[in-house]
Amino acid sequence: MNAKQDPSGTDNVPAVKISHLVKRYGDHLVLDDFDLDVPQGRIFGLLGPNGSGKTTLINCILSLLTYDSGDIRIFGEPMTPSAYALKARIGLVPQDVAVLEELTVEENIDYFCSLYVPKEDERKPLVDEAIALVGLDDFRTYRPKNLSGGLKRRLNIACGIAHKPDLIFFDEPTVAVDPQSRNAILEGIERLNRAGATVVYTSHYMEEVEQICDQILIMDHGRHVAEGTVPELKAMVSTGDRIVIETLDLADAALADLRGLPTIVDVDYDGTTLTVRCKAGERNLVDVLDLLEHSGANIGHVSSNPPTLNDVFLEMTGKALRD
Amino acid sequence: MLTTFKAFLKAGVRNPSIVFWVFAFPLIMLAMLQLMFSDINDMIRVDPQSMAVAEDSNWNAASGAAQVVKALAGERDADGKTIKNNDQKLISIKQASGVTEAKRMVADGKAKGYLYVDDSGALRMALADTTVNSGDQAVSMSVTALDYALQQYNETGQVVSAVAAKNQAAMTNPQVRSSIGSSDGFMKQTSVTTIKPHRFARYYFAMLGMACLLGATISINLITLTQANLTALGIRASVSPLPKIRQTVATLLASWVISFVCMLVAFFAMRYVIGVGVAGREPAAVLAVAASTLMASALGLVIGALPKLTTRAKLSLNVVLTCFLSMFTGLYGTGAMALGDALQRKAPILARLNPARQVSDLFYDLLYYDNYHPFFTGLAVMAATTVVFVLIVVAMLRRQRYEHL
Numbered sequence: 001m002n003a004k005q006d007p008s009g010t011d012n013v014p015a016v017k018i019s020h021l022v023k024r025y026g027d028h029l030v031l032d033d034f035d036l037d038v039p040q041g042r043i044f045g046l047l048g049p050n051g052s053g054k055t056t057l058i059n060c061i062l063s064l065l066t067y068d069s070g071d072i073r074i075f076g077e078p079m080t081p082s083a084y085a086l087k088a089r090i091g092l093v094p095q096d097v098a099v100l101e102e103l104t105v106e107e108n109i110d111y112f113c114s115l116y117v118p119k120e121d122e123r124k125p126l127v128d129e130a131i132a133l134v135g136l137d138d139f140r141t142y143r144p145k146n147l148s149g150g151l152k153r154r155l156n157i158a159c160g161i162a163h164k165p166d167l168i169f170f171d172e173p174t175v176a177v178d179p180q181s182r183n184a185i186l187e188g189i190e191r192l193n194r195a196g197a198t199v200v201y202t203s204h205y206m207e208e209v210e211q212i213c214d215q216i217l218i219m220d221h222g223r224h225v226a227e228g229t230v231p232e233l234k235a236m237v238s239t240g241d242r243i244v245i246e247t248l249d250l251a252d253a254a255l256a257d258l259r260g261l262p263t264i265v266d267v268d269y270d271g272t273t274l275t276v277r278c279k280a281g282e283r284n285l286v287d288v289l290d291l292l293e294h295s296g297a298n299i300g301h302v303s304s305n306p307p308t309l310n311d312v313f314l315e316m317t318g319k320a321l322r323d
Numbered sequence: 324m325l326t327t328f329k330a331f332l333k334a335g336v337r338n339p340s341i342v343f344w345v346f347a348f349p350l351i352m353l354a355m356l357q358l359m360f361s362d363i364n365d366m367i368r369v370d371p372q373s374m375a376v377a378e379d380s381n382w383n384a385a386s387g388a389a390q391v392v393k394a395l396a397g398e399r400d401a402d403g404k405t406i407k408n409n410d411q412k413l414i415s416i417k418q419a420s421g422v423t424e425a426k427r428m429v430a431d432g433k434a435k436g437y438l439y440v441d442d443s444g445a446l447r448m449a450l451a452d453t454t455v456n457s458g459d460q461a462v463s464m465s466v467t468a469l470d471y472a473l474q475q476y477n478e479t480g481q482v483v484s485a486v487a488a489k490n491q492a493a494m495t496n497p498q499v500r501s502s503i504g505s506s507d508g509f510m511k512q513t514s515v516t517t518i519k520p521h522r523f524a525r526y527y528f529a530m531l532g533m534a535c536l537l538g539a540t541i542s543i544n545l546i547t548l549t550q551a552n553l554t555a556l557g558i559r560a561s562v563s564p565l566p567k568i569r570q571t572v573a574t575l576l577a578s579w580v581i582s583f584v585c586m587l588v589a590f591f592a593m594r595y596v597i598g599v600g601v602a603g604r605e606p607a608a609v610l611a612v613a614a615s616t617l618m619a620s621a622l623g624l625v626i627g628a629l630p631k632l633t634t635r636a637k638l639s640l641n642v643v644l645t646c647f648l649s650m651f652t653g654l655y656g657t658g659a660m661a662l663g664d665a666l667q668r669k670a671p672i673l674a675r676l677n678p679a680r681q682v683s684d685l686f687y688d689l690l691y692y693d694n695y696h697p698f699f700t701g702l703a704v705m706a707a708t709t710v711v712f713v714l715i716v717v718a719m720l721r722r723q724r725y726e727h728l
Contacts, residue, residue, distance in 0.1 A: 025727060059728055062562045064551050066724045081724055084564040092562050098555035100548070102337035103330060114326035115563035159559070 013076035015040045015167045015198040016061060021070030023053075023060055023222070030056050031067070031222040038200055038215075040075075040166075043193050045213030046202040047309065053222035054202040055095060058169050062092065074167065088116055091165030091197075095172045097156045099144050106131065106140040109158045116163035130162035133188050150181025157185060161192060168192060170201045174208060186212050206309035216309070220317045230309070237315040239265070239307045240280040243288055246300030247274055254295035261287060280307075324569045331545050331577035340638075341541050345582055349534035349589035356530060357597055360523045369468060370461040371396070371412035372454070375425035375437035378418060385440045391476045392416065392438060392446075395469065413469050414438075435462070438473075445477045520690055521599040525660070525683075528599075528690075529652035532682035534589055535582075535615045536645040539623030542578035543641055546627035546716075547634045549574060552725045554634075567720055575620055575713075582616040601689040607698060611685040614705050621712035622678060628719040648679035681705050 018036040022029070030053050038044045046054050059065040061072055063081045072079045074086050099108045109127050117123045131137055134154035144152055153173060161168055170189060174182045190212055193199050203209050209216055210230050218225040218233070226236055240263070250269055258267050258276065263284055266277040274292075278284040285304045292299055335341050376382070376392055397412035417434045419425035425437035429451045436450035448470060454462060486493055521527070547553040549570045551561035560570060590612050593599045601608045626637050626644075651674065653660030667674040674680055681704060688697040 059558075063724055064558060064561055064728060066726055081561075082566075084566065087562060087564040090562060092559060094555050094558050096555040098559045100330065100334050100556065102334040107330065107333065111326060111330035112559060112563075114330070115560065115565045118326065120326075 013040075014038055014073075015042075015075060016044075016200065017071075017073045017076075018057075018061065019071045021057075021060060021067055021072065023056060023065065023067040029222060031060065031070075034070070034219075034222060034224055036217065036224075038198060040198050041193070041196065042214045043189065043199040043201055043212050045209040045216040046200065046219060047204070047206065047209050047216055047313070048202075048219040048225075049204055052204075052220050054219065055171055056222075057219075058092075058171055058200070058202065062090070062169070088163075089166040091160045091163065091168040093157050093160035093168065093170045093173050095175065097144070097152045099152070099155055099159055101144050104141050104143055105136050105147070105155055105158075108144070108155060109162050112159040113162040116165075126162050126164060130158040133161070133191065134158045135184055148178075148181075149176055150178045150184075153177050153181060153185065154188075157188065161197075164195075165197060167198045167200070170199060172203055173201075174203070174205065182208070206313070210309050218309075218313060218316065220313075225316050226312070233309065233312050234307050237307065237312050238279050239311045239315050240278040241284050241304045241306055242311075243274075243276040243278065243285055244303045244305070245274045245276075245288070245292065246272060246302075247292065247297050248272060248300075250274060250292070250297045251295055254292065254297060257291055257295070258288065261291070263287065324565065324573045327565065327570055327573035328577050331548070331574055332580060334548075335541050335545060335577055335581045338544065341544060341581070344540045345534075345538045346585040346588065348537060349530070349586065350592060352530050352534060353527070353589065353592055353597060356523070356526055360526070369413065369465050371415045372435045372462060372465045372469070373417055373433065374414040374448075374469075375417040375419045375428040375434040377420075377422040377425040377437055377439035379421040379439070381440040381442065381444070385444050385446070387476070387480065388440050388446045391472070395472055413465055413472065435466075444480065446473050448473055518600065518602050520602075521597075524599050524690060525653055525687070527593050527597070528683040528686040529649060529654035529679075531586070531590065531593070531612075531615070531686060532652050532679035533645055533649040533654055535586060535619045535682045536622065536648065536679055537642070538578075538582035538586060538616055539619045539626060539641050539645075540638060541581050542574060542620045542623030543627040543637050544634065545574045545578055546571070546624050547637075550628065550720075552630060552728055558728070568717070571624065571716060571720060575624060578620040578623060579617050582620055583613055586612045586616050601686060602691075604689045604698075607689055607695065608686065610702070611682075611689065611698075614702055614709075615682040615685065618678060618681070618705050618709040618712065621709045621716070624716040625712050625719070628716050630719075645679065648677050651677050652679050652683040675704055676708075678708060681708065 014037050016036060016038040018034060021031050021034040021036075023031040034053075034057065036057070046057065048054050056065065060067045061074070061079065063072075063079050063083070074083075075089065077083065077086055079086060100111065103111060106127065109130050110123060113123050113126055113130070114120075117126060131140060134157050136151065136154055136158060139147060139151060144155060147155065157170075157173060160170075173189075174185055177185065186208060189199055189201065201209065201213060213230075215227070215229055216233060217227040226233055228236070248271070255267060255269055258264060263279045263281045264276060265279055268275045276284075276288055278288075285302075289299070289302070382388060392414070393416075395413045396416045398416075417428055419428055419437065422437070422439050425434070425439065426449075428434045429437055429449075434451075435454040436448055438446060438448050441447050450466065454466065457463065548556045549560045549567065550557040561567070587609065590608060594601065594605065594608070623641065626641050627634075629637060629640075632640070649655070650659050651663040651666055653663050663674070663680065681701060685698060685701045685705065688701050692698065
């Protein structure tokens with residue numbers, strides 16, 4: 001892994017820096033004066049709903065797409081289609097599984113690695129390592145058509161990371177993947193990062209992003225909505241805990257009292273479960289339970305969940321992440 | 324680049340559609356042509372037909388008639404000498420005492436028809452209805468040839484009578500006698516080549532042209548694997564540090580090697596299984612296969628690099644283009660041959676631009692010309708066409724960033 005041993009000696013420069021990027025498809029503005037700063041050594045999450053511009057952004061960064069204006073730099077150098085030295089330091093795991101159906105698992109990884117590492121003797125251990133990383137040792141001689149969806153995704157990843165890039169783009173690598181493979185993929189990404197690679201991870205699965213990313217950028221309609229660590233993002237919004245209480249005999253008067261509490265945003269009761277969304281605050285649960293106790297309601301199971309990234313996204317954009 | 328070449332070589336060889344179109348299809352076409360032409364050979368076969376001969380008084384009066392009929396039966400030659408084991412027979416003779424018996428033999432199915440001499444001394448033929456309406460091509464051919472022979476005999480008889488009536492002395496001249504009715508000098512069998520070419524060689528060479536162009540399937544498939552605007556694999560290849568020009572060269576080489584090997588197999592099958600030769604110039608023919616497949620692979624790159632078309636659409640386009648261009652090589656029959664030849668006469672440059680024609684002409688040049696000059700001229704034109712295709716591809720693939728993906 002070359003990461004964190006930047007040959008240019010510019011360890012402090014961002015792995016990716018984008019300034020004022022504008023991309024239009026005809027009259028449709030896809031990226032709107034977009035800025036991005038990905039520090040080296042991080043797992044950087046790009047979070048946004050489908051169609052928010054994540055893949056377009058990555059394609060612009062990789063010089064696959066033209067853009068109307070702006071500046072893109074990778075490790076401090078301008079990224080162009082012929083920036084072969086920079087390309088050698090980049091890995092891509094595309095959204096669609098991109099492997100040769102006629103080659104075996106090992107042949108596929110070897111081929112894609114050979115685009116970066118021409119010498120066979122140097123390539124062999126890299127291929128073996130990539131196969132081990134994604135857990136495909138038992139499937140070396142399998143053709144992709146004989147692999148399950150999850151295993152194909154793992155192969156897709158191995159093909160993108162075998163050459164040990166310093167910067168890896170994962171574009172929704174877990175779409176349509178079973179939970180077991182998803183966990184294996186996420187663990188693999190964390191291992192790559194621990195080994196020194198900077199990871200840019202796009203997804204619309206907030207749980208994944210929350211699980212593995214050090215820093216998250218939320219985007220929507222090609223715009224930079226918010227950026228920070230998970231706690232920082234949650235602190236940016238007024239949404240607090242979501243309290244869920246099992247109760248069978250809640251009176252209408254008690255519901256009205258609940259709605260009257262100053263820190264309550266929304267109350268929903270379906271006859272068995274009471275769901276209360278609160279603003280940020282430390283006494284929300286106590287206040288709600290006090291009120292229910294005084295109303296004489298019998299209380300069953302109680303849970304209080306902190307706000308999710310979806311809540312953050314909902315408050316910032318007015319819509320759910322999976323819309 | 325070498326590993327890309329190897330990977331694409333493996334991918335190509337293991338792709339079932341490529342294996343079919345490039346390897347199996349030419350062999351299937353060869354087998355179909357062979358079947359088709361063997362049927363044509365059957366259609367133009369001449370089998371001896373049993374004919375009753377009414378040997379009545381008219382017959383006995385016409386001494387030449389017996390000689391002609393025996394010649395037609397292969398028993399005597401034109402000079403009346405006996406022939407043994409002659410396989411060039413139009414009829415087998417069934418003797419009858421007269422027309423009545425001859426008719427009975429026909430009615431009984433013992434003869435297809437009967438021959439008789441009429442009152443004017445002319446040799447005539449009457450056929451059974453079943454013979455006239457026979458769907459058997461061999462019967463039709465034999466009866467037509469027989470009718471022509473009788474016509475010749477009767478016309479010669481009329482000429483002899485006319486000459487004898489005007490100048491009886493001339494008939495004493497043996498040279499005049501022998502020249503009457505002879506077609507010597509009207510037709511002469513000759514050969515413009517050092518070897519006897521296969522009578523359907525043109526079809527086989529046209530088939531090679533078609534098969535070569537269908538070989539472009541490989542490069543169409545493989546080049547899409549390097550194009551970011553066409554496949555996800557292309558995105559992966561495009562973000563790699565291997566320059567696009569080297570990926571394109573590797574694609575061309577891999578396509579060419581597969582196509583060349585497959586076409587070589589087809590050529591050897593045509594040459595040694597079916598027996599369509601190239602005048603003993605097999606090494607040059609191998610060179611022709613190599614050049615043809617390289618040109619076809621370059622053409623495939625051009626089609627494969629076309630933007631805004633799916634791979635399936637490009638493959639279909641190649642099939643349509645190949646079928647259209649093959650029309651001018653004469654693959655579809657005599658009408659197509661006439662069209663191709665007319666184009667060659669009226670617009671030779673346009674005809675030369677046709678890649679399918681370039682391929683078939685190379686083999687044609689080897690077979691029909693005494694020296695290699697036409698072959699090497701064709702080879703040079705083909706090389707130039709290949710270079711043009713490659714330049715077009717380079718121009719098309721030069722752009723490495725796209726507006727849309």
